Amino acid sequence: MSAAGxxxxxxxxxxxxxxxxIPLLAxxxxxxxxxxxxxxxxxxxxxxxxxIQTSIMAVxxxxxxxxxxxxxFDLSVGxxxxxxxxxxxxxxxxxxxxxxxxxxxxxxxxxxxxxxLIVTKLRVNPFIATLGTMxxxxxxxxxxxxxRPIYDLPAGFIAIGGGNLFGIHYLIWILAALFAVFxxxxxxxxxGVRVFATGGNREAAFLSGIEVDRVTxxxxxxxxxxxxxxxxxxxxxxxxxxxxxxxxxxxxxIAAVVLGGASLYGGEGxxxxxxxxxxxxxxxxxxxxxxxxxxxxxxVAIGVxxxxxxxxxxxxxxx
Amino acid sequence: xxxxxxxxxxxxxxxxxxxxxxxxEAVTGRESLxxxxxxxxxxxxxxxxxxxxxDCLGGEVHALIGENGAGKSTLIKIxxxxxxxxxxxxxxxxxxxxxxxxxxxxxxxxVTIPQEMRIVPALSVAENVLLGHIPMRRRAGVLPDVDRIxxxxxxxxxxxxxxxxxxxxRAAGTLTYAERQLVMIGRALSRRARVLILDEPTAALEARExxxxxxxxxxxxxxxxxxxxxxxxxxxxxxxxxxxxVLRDGQVVDRCLRGEFDAERLIRSMTGRDLEELRRVHDAxxxxxxxxxxxxxxxxxxxxxxxxxxxxxxxxxxxxLLGSGTTQLLRRxxxxxxxxxxxxxxxxxxxxxxxxxxxxLGFGLVPGERAHGLVMALSVRDNVALTLLDRNKRAWRxxxxxxxxxxxxxxxxxxxxxxxxxxxxxxxxxGNQQKVIFAKWLARQVGVLLLxxxxxxxxxxxxxxxxxxxxxxxxxxxxxxxSSSETLEVVSISDSVLAMKKGEVVARMDRTxxxxxxxxxxxxxx
Numbered sequence: 035m036s037a038a039g040x041x042x043x044x045x046x047x048x049x050x051x052x053x054x055x056i057p058l059l060a061x062x063x064x065x066x067x068x069x070x071x072x073x074x075x076x077x078x079x080x081x082x083x084x085x086i087q088t089s090i091m092a093v094x095x096x097x098x099x100x101x102x103x104x105x106x107f108d109l110s111v112g113x114x115x116x117x118x119x120x121x122x123x124x125x126x127x128x129x130x131x132x133x134x135x136x137x138x139x140x141x142x143x144x145x146x147x148x149x150x151l152i153v154t155k156l157r158v159n160p161f162i163a164t165l166g167t168m169x170x171x172x173x174x175x176x177x178x179x180x181x182r183p184i185y186d187l188p189a190g191f192i193a194i195g196g197g198n199l200f201g202i203h204y205l206i207w208i209l210a211a212l213f214a215v216f217x218x219x220x221x222x223x224x225x226g227v228r229v230f231a232t233g234g235n236r237e238a239a240f241l242s243g244i245e246v247d248r249v250t251x252x253x254x255x256x257x258x259x260x261x262x263x264x265x266x267x268x269x270x271x272x273x274x275x276x277x278x279x280x281x282x283x284x285x286x287x288i289a290a291v292v293l294g295g296a297s298l299y300g301g302e303g304x305x306x307x308x309x310x311x312x313x314x315x316x317x318x319x320x321x322x323x324x325x326x327x328x329x330x331x332x333x334v335a336i337g338v339x340x341x342x343x344x345x346x347x348x349x350x351x352x353x
Numbered sequence: 354x355x356x357x358x359x360x361x362x363x364x365x366x367x368x369x370x371x372x373x374x375x376x377x378e379a380v381t382g383r384e385s386l387x388x389x390x391x392x393x394x395x396x397x398x399x400x401x402x403x404x405x406x407x408d409c410l411g412g413e414v415h416a417l418i419g420e421n422g423a424g425k426s427t428l429i430k431i432x433x434x435x436x437x438x439x440x441x442x443x444x445x446x447x448x449x450x451x452x453x454x455x456x457x458x459x460x461x462x463x464v465t466i467p468q469e470m471r472i473v474p475a476l477s478v479a480e481n482v483l484l485g486h487i488p489m490r491r492r493a494g495v496l497p498d499v500d501r502i503x504x505x506x507x508x509x510x511x512x513x514x515x516x517x518x519x520x521x522x523r524a525a526g527t528l529t530y531a532e533r534q535l536v537m538i539g540r541a542l543s544r545r546a547r548v549l550i551l552d553e554p555t556a557a558l559e560a561r562e563x564x565x566x567x568x569x570x571x572x573x574x575x576x577x578x579x580x581x582x583x584x585x586x587x588x589x590x591x592x593x594x595x596x597x598x599v600l601r602d603g604q605v606v607d608r609c610l611r612g613e614f615d616a617e618r619l620i621r622s623m624t625g626r627d628l629e630e631l632r633r634v635h636d637a638x639x640x641x642x643x644x645x646x647x648x649x650x651x652x653x654x655x656x657x658x659x660x661x662x663x664x665x666x667x668x669x670x671x672x673x674l675l676g677s678g679t680t681q682l683l684r685r686x687x688x689x690x691x692x693x694x695x696x697x698x699x700x701x702x703x704x705x706x707x708x709x710x711x712x713x714l715g716f717g718l719v720p721g722e723r724a725h726g727l728v729m730a731l732s733v734r735d736n737v738a739l740t741l742l743d744r745n746k747r748a749w750r751x752x753x754x755x756x757x758x759x760x761x762x763x764x765x766x767x768x769x770x771x772x773x774x775x776x777x778x779x780x781x782x783x784g785n786q787q788k789v790i791f792a793k794w795l796a797r798q799v800g801v802l803l804l805x806x807x808x809x810x811x812x813x814x815x816x817x818x819x820x821x822x823x824x825x826x827x828x829x830x831x832x833x834x835x836s837s838s839e840t841l842e843v844v845s846i847s848d849s850v851l852a853m854k855k856g857e858v859v860a861r862m863d864r865t866x867x868x869x870x871x872x873x874x875x876x877x878x879x
Contacts, residue, residue, distance in 0.1 A: 223749055224742040227731075231739055234728035241689060241720055242739035242793065243712040301730045 097257030105300030115280030118265030123275025142262020150251030195271030234301025434458030474526025640665025670847030717794030729779030784815030
């Protein structure tokens with residue numbers, strides 16, 4: 035009987051592995067269909083566009099994936115993108131480029147620390163805690179900038195958002211590097227196991243000797259830091275610090291993580307799958323654009339995809 | 354051997370229909386209110402029920418007993434409409450019925466009182482009793498409104514019949530567990546329940562509360578209700594049951610009527626073995642004291658004799674009912690609950706304030722709920738690795754070779770199946786999951802193993818295996834402190850026993866002295 039049990043289990047794993055790759059298959063199908071419908075889609079110009087568009091959001095998604103796998107949730111990333119971008123822009127314009135980049139990033143780190151402390155020490159639900167900091171940080175951005183964009187950034191800074199190395203955009207290099215580092219951290223280090231364990235079963239992790247509060251705080255710190263980096267990159271790309279940027283980034287990032295199949299209850303997920311998730315969203319928008327679908331309809335389409343992906347995931351877990 | 358053959362897995366399902374008349378049912382007026390006839394149920398990989406027949410008569414208490422995993426829960430879930438039988442017939446008052454869901458069973462007058470009470474804390478006792486059919490009236494002839502007077506009166510009447518007089522306006526959330534249970538029974542009566550299924554109703558009750566529940570059960574019996582009673586406490590079964598059906602491995606292995614059974618016969622039927630066989634051959638050559646707890650309180654001055662002592666090669670059992678403080682004591686020793694407990698470990702003072710500190714001191718904890726011991730989504734390997742993470746030489750890279758080697762070794766030693774370290778723990782059977790929890794601590798070679806209800810909710814095979822693992826651990830020089838609410842288990846496998854009540858140790862006995870289950874029960878009861 036145990037042999038039969040093993041065989042059944044083996045088959046289930048095979049099926050699960052296949053169903054676990056649905057997002058990737060969906061992306062491939064999406065690309066194929068887009069390529070068939072429009073010959074512009076696979077042009078080098080468009081591919082490059084898609085990747086650049088993806089890159090900044092993808093940096094945010096890396097952090098979001100960490101937080102969600104760790105059993106948390108971060109709604110404040112969009113506001114952090116704006117705050118980091120604006121602070122970086124001020125310092126870059128008035129003081130020094132490198133200092134601006136560093137401080138802009140550290141602003142994100144600081145918000146991450148605050149989020150982590152609220153969630154662990156005050157035991158506030160992550161959704162509410164980061165909803166609070168989202169509104170709060172957005173308020174700070176508007177206070178600091180008085181609601182006005184910061185222009186006249188030096189060329190050296192702007193080059194980060196527009197220049198390229200070996201024909202490949204800096205932004206894509208940066209994303210690739212961050213992805214490689216965080217993929218390693220999450221899937222190859224003892225720390226990564228701690229994150230998965232904390233998100234998967236906080237009590238079991240605690241009883242296994244893991245300092246769960248510390249792990250949780252660290253995921254928010256990574257997420258805030260990455261949102262800070264994204265904010266700096268966006269400022270460079272837009273050639274300005276803009277207090278209204280980053281709106282809905284949190285929702286797009288969460289949707290991308292969900293599309294990639296990570297569990298919103300924590301403890302499950304793969305970084306590359308979240309990247310697939312964010313690509314699905316960008317490619318979908320891009321191909322609808324190329325096909326001339328009005329932008330209002332694009333939102334409807336993306337909404338449908340998110341709901342469908344979440345429903346498919348529930349179905350997979352139940353079945 | 355002859356006797357064993359008699360009880361060993363002899364399928365008696367075929368006799369099912371005959372029991373009511375066959376065993377000389379002379380009492381008139383007792384009709385079959387609910388019966389299961391040759392019921393089969395298969396769950397992924399296990400035959401939970403293989404041709405089980407039971408008959409519940411009005412005005413009778415029918416005890417359903419068996420080890421964990423014997424099929425009791427599956428049977429009552431089928432009778433309560435939660436599961437559907439693969440084969441076989443459920444009859445209500447003689448008529449075959451197919452329940453599509455629990456609502457159908459309820460409508461047929463079959464009510465299950467589960468272990469976790471489904472009351473609505475914010476509503477009053479009266480509203481909870483009459484939930485689902487709260488009396489209404491029309492204000493000014495039009496507006497529907499709750500008829501509070503009728504609501505109170507009806508609920509009070511139902512509870513009064515149970516000899517449970519309570520302020521029905523109280524919020525149900527303020528009731529004790531035992532009171533909630535009576536509210537649930539009241540609710541069942543308000544729905545004209547004819548069959549009441551009580552799933553381990555006494556597991557969390559104090560002796561006084563048990564007496565009150567038994568009084569209620571007696572009243573229901575007198576009214577002609579058929580009662581199905583599931584309990585692990587065999588003395589209660591002997592005291593209460595008019596009829597007893599013993600399940601093992603999904604089959605009926607024994608049926609008996611009041612007067613025909615005693616605890617010993619039931620144990621033999623349940624386990625297929627004699628009581629003596631269950632006792633562990635114990636090794637009296639204990640080593641030095643490993644763990645000594647001077648006091649469970651916060652008193653600074655230590656009493657002359659320590660409350661708790663565990664030596665090398667010793668298995669110490671903490672006996673206590675739910676809520677007696679055994680779990681909390683284990684968790685405090687492990688640094689998982691505040692306040693930290695002061696004790697000496699191999700002579701050195703210690704007071705771990707977190708599991709991480711306790712683990713560093715050489716403790717391991719097997720928690721009461723399997724779900725607290727494992728991260729189900731992670732692989733067997735990663736779960737074992739959780740206790741080894743601080744042994745990694747480099748922070749930036751998991752020491753795969755060290756972990757994989759240990760995991761492979763332990764999977765062989767504990768016979769964890771399937772032998773696939775990459776398999777998510779959640780897909781393993783309960784017994785194998787329990788082995789993985791053991792593997793976590795064996796991998797770390799802890800010196801003191803704390804186990805909270807280690808065999809709760811697992812089948813007899815896995816239970817024997819856990820006992821063997823505990824025994825092996827002790828035999829290799831380890832110290833074991835475990836808790837259990839099953840007095841028989843505690844007495845069978847420990848070298849000395851502490852009885853706990855309300856957070857205090859109330860009695861202590863060891864093998865050199867007067868050591869038996871009866872004495873332990875007396876210490877826990879009353």
